[in-house]
Amino acid sequence: MTSPEGKRQLAAQEELDAIDFAALFAAQIHDLKNLLFLLLNSLDETLNNCRTCSGTNDEGPPNLALLKYNGQLINDKLIQMLSLFRIAEGPYVIDIAYRPVEELIEEVVAEAKPLLGARSIAISSDVETGLCWFFDRDLATGVLNNAIHNALHCAKSEIRLSVTVENSFLAIHVEDDGDGFPQEILENGGSMKNLDLSGGKTGLGLYFSAVCARLHTNKDKTGHIELSNGGSLGGAVFTLWLP
Amino acid sequence: MNAENFQAKASRAGSEPTNFQEKTFLVIDDVVSMRASLRNTISTLGGTRIDMAGNGIEAINRLEQRTYDIILCDYDLGGGKDGQQLLEEIKRRKLVKNSTIFMMVTAERSYEKVVSAAELAPDDYLIKPFAGEVLRLRLENLSQKKAYFSPVFALMDAQDYRRAIQVCDELLNSPSQYKIDLIRLKAEICLLLGDYGTAGELYEQILAIREIPWARMGLAKSMYHQNNFGNAVETFKKVTESTPNYMEAYDWLAKSYSAAGDEQAAQRTLMAAAEKSPRMLQRRKTLGEVAYRNDDLETAQDSYEAVLEFGKNSALTSPEDYANLSRVFIDQGKCDQAMTLMKDARKTFKNSPESLMHGAVMDSLAHQKSGNTEAAEAALKQALEHFEACDNRQGSVSLDIARSCFQLGDEETGKKVIQDFIQNNHDDKKIHLHAEDMFRKIGMHDKGKEIITNSSREVIALNNQAVRMAQAGDLRGSVELLMQAVTKYQGNTVIVLNAVHAILAYMQTHGWDEELGKSAKEYLTTVRNQDPDNRKYLMLADLYKETAKHHGLLT
Numbered sequence: 001m002t003s004p005e006g007k008r009q010l011a012a013q014e015e016l017d018a019i020d021f022a023a024l025f026a027a028q029i030h031d032l033k034n035l036l037f038l039l040l041n042s043l044d045e046t047l048n049n050c051r052t053c054s055g056t057n058d059e060g061p062p063n064l065a066l067l068k069y070n071g072q073l074i075n076d077k078l079i080q081m082l083s084l085f086r087i088a089e090g091p092y093v094i095d096i097a098y099r100p101v102e103e104l105i106e107e108v109v110a111e112a113k114p115l116l117g118a119r120s121i122a123i124s125s126d127v128e129t130g131l132c133w134f135f136d137r138d139l140a141t142g143v144l145n146n147a148i149h150n151a152l153h154c155a156k157s158e159i160r161l162s163v164t165v166e167n168s169f170l171a172i173h174v175e176d177d178g179d180g181f182p183q184e185i186l187e188n189g190g191s192m193k194n195l196d197l198s199g200g201k202t203g204l205g206l207y208f209s210a211v212c213a214r215l216h217t218n219k220d221k222t223g224h225i226e227l228s229n230g231g232s233l234g235g236a237v238f239t240l241w242l243p
Numbered sequence: 244m245n246a247e248n249f250q251a252k253a254s255r256a257g258s259e260p261t262n263f264q265e266k267t268f269l270v271i272d273d274v275v276s277m278r279a280s281l282r283n284t285i286s287t288l289g290g291t292r293i294d295m296a297g298n299g300i301e302a303i304n305r306l307e308q309r310t311y312d313i314i315l316c317d318y319d320l321g322g323g324k325d326g327q328q329l330l331e332e333i334k335r336r337k338l339v340k341n342s343t344i345f346m347m348v349t350a351e352r353s354y355e356k357v358v359s360a361a362e363l364a365p366d367d368y369l370i371k372p373f374a375g376e377v378l379r380l381r382l383e384n385l386s387q388k389k390a391y392f393s394p395v396f397a398l399m400d401a402q403d404y405r406r407a408i409q410v411c412d413e414l415l416n417s418p419s420q421y422k423i424d425l426i427r428l429k430a431e432i433c434l435l436l437g438d439y440g441t442a443g444e445l446y447e448q449i450l451a452i453r454e455i456p457w458a459r460m461g462l463a464k465s466m467y468h469q470n471n472f473g474n475a476v477e478t479f480k481k482v483t484e485s486t487p488n489y490m491e492a493y494d495w496l497a498k499s500y501s502a503a504g505d506e507q508a509a510q511r512t513l514m515a516a517a518e519k520s521p522r523m524l525q526r527r528k529t530l531g532e533v534a535y536r537n538d539d540l541e542t543a544q545d546s547y548e549a550v551l552e553f554g555k556n557s558a559l560t561s562p563e564d565y566a567n568l569s570r571v572f573i574d575q576g577k578c579d580q581a582m583t584l585m586k587d588a589r590k591t592f593k594n595s596p597e598s599l600m601h602g603a604v605m606d607s608l609a610h611q612k613s614g615n616t617e618a619a620e621a622a623l624k625q626a627l628e629h630f631e632a633c634d635n636r637q638g639s640v641s642l643d644i645a646r647s648c649f650q651l652g653d654e655e656t657g658k659k660v661i662q663d664f665i666q667n668n669h670d671d672k673k674i675h676l677h678a679e680d681m682f683r684k685i686g687m688h689d690k691g692k693e694i695i696t697n698s699s700r701e702v703i704a705l706n707n708q709a710v711r712m713a714q715a716g717d718l719r720g721s722v723e724l725l726m727q728a729v730t731k732y733q734g735n736t737v738i739v740l741n742a743v744h745a746i747l748a749y750m751q752t753h754g755w756d757e758e759l760g761k762s763a764k765e766y767l768t769t770v771r772n773q774d775p776d777n778r779k780y781l782m783l784a785d786l787y788k789e790t791a792k793h794h795g796l797l798t
Contacts, residue, residue, distance in 0.1 A: 030350050031350075033350040033370075033371055033372065034274075034277070034350045034371060036371075036372050037277075037280065037350070037371035037372035037373075038276055038277065038280055039372075040372045040374075041280040041283060041284060041372070042280075044283070044284070044287065044374075044375060045283050048287060071372075075372055093456075093486050093487070093488050093489075096453065096455060097423075097455075098420075098422070098423040098424075098453075099420075100384075100420045103380070103384055106380055107377050107380055107381075110374060110376040110377055110380060111374050111376070111377060113376070114374065114376075130418075130420060132420045134453050138370060218453060
């Protein structure tokens, strides 16, 4: 016969078993993003107060920028997890609209600038004014933010965003002047092979980017990502190809 | 045309930075700290004139008192209305100007799926967390876009649709980043004016460049309106398959199935849609109607119960919704439940004339079903008194009253009620369907069909006679005939609008006539009050203005 304590444990276990953890995590991520918004906004407020007090217009204390950078990284990961969850849940509907590419680039650069902090990294972009393309703005923003944050991690002094149109594809390049991608990432980047859930770095960002790119299709063409080394700055080159 | 040569080489010159200090902001969010946070973000942009609202009701109060340039609204507003429902109410009640920027704020991207598929979409949405700088960029880009479209919107506001199309065409002549939006807007105006052929061509033009759900949807609508129901079914189906969250597509698919005569498929479609978004009251109502016609009382009961359940505490239900459920109960033999429900209705609507009318007639039907003829007759007598006095006789009440009359042996009154109902809606297929179904249910199918056909025949004959007179050149005679018809069939929108059309045609050849002009204006106002989105009304209101202008009246 089961003891009363055993019964209680069993009941508790049954209760836990009944929880749909995937849905629970998705709902919690939703709340986390709200909290993160409040957190990052208070940070901005603090930054503004610092500027008002010191009468300068600099980036504020370096540790504040670092806080902000890490906050953004948390947000990247939440977006990636939530998006992949929704895509896996299916059917996932992407919102393709015809938009100016310049607006997309402007936004991701604006998001990145406060993260530079005291590090002397310059971020520049080159995009033709008036160039429009069909893409899902949120997915593209998620992919580019992730690429920029990776580049921020590796760059020595410079990150460059550029846009070209080749063979009916829009190509958005994110380049840095760091040491470039390691060989195994160049080979497997963006595939599930690179997902090592036991290690510290999961490679989820690149996998997420590859999935988002693939969701963009136009007639018989499909989007993809490309990783290479070299480019105009001699470091890592991340390219998002959209048909 | 491929995407490359479609690229707009538009300049973004002349984009002066927006001065946010001059702008009025309204922030709508149920969480205090979130409101404070948004206010802080706005002030970093230089905004100072910021009002706050904690829920939909507060927001509406604010909007009734003043106009805002920029509205930031959280999608999740706690209990009650969500951001999208609030936006829809605001737009329907025209509480914002076309130039107002409405920005939805949400913590999750899945909202975007709701938005991209919604008929009334916000100008843009932002996903939390976002940087103040991104908000600034978005607002500046939106201001530019608003400025670009403002001449078209101004003409649309003035109901000058033909000139709005001309302006669209002029804008389309020069390259623009908004080219796709512009084609979409032009197509929407064409749908509004009933130029379905052109609308279809415009949507095809976009689909040739890219498969976009709203364009496929527009194409399907233009097919439906050209009575091409088979193709409409196929095309709406394609939208629901590629974009399962495009809820409007299910409603249209069901409508197309019904129009093509496949009521079972219509019901299946609506049931699938109701499962996906259980809170959509209108869809539940339609499902209840279709299921009732299909004799699926169980589904009809579920649907009508859901309407009352979800509509509770909102002004979205009417006594008719109670009557609908009560009718199902009666058919199921649950007469006590039917009567208790109507008691509820009277209480909920504080004995409004409409609730008394619906209540009395349902009581009468319930008494009949349980064999209590005397009580049934008394209730019917009451119902008829309310019916005579009531302004709003639209909807199912006429059918319920007629049913009660026929069943109690008062054929004369029953026939008269049906006649009026059909004659006021002689070209409304759905109403004919409901009426036929009512007769089928009381075992008078053939006789009922005869009454319906005869009633509408009278109106159709009169209408055709007027058309023939006009064609033979007797415009004056046609006007007089139709004006007499208006007196007889006051509630018949089609006849009223045809009278307006005839008057305008007459005045175009014979010059402006003070009396006729006044009548036309009155008729237009009547229709506007009943059915402001009526396509023919919009077209004729436009024509009225043009005719008046042509004769030097108005400006």
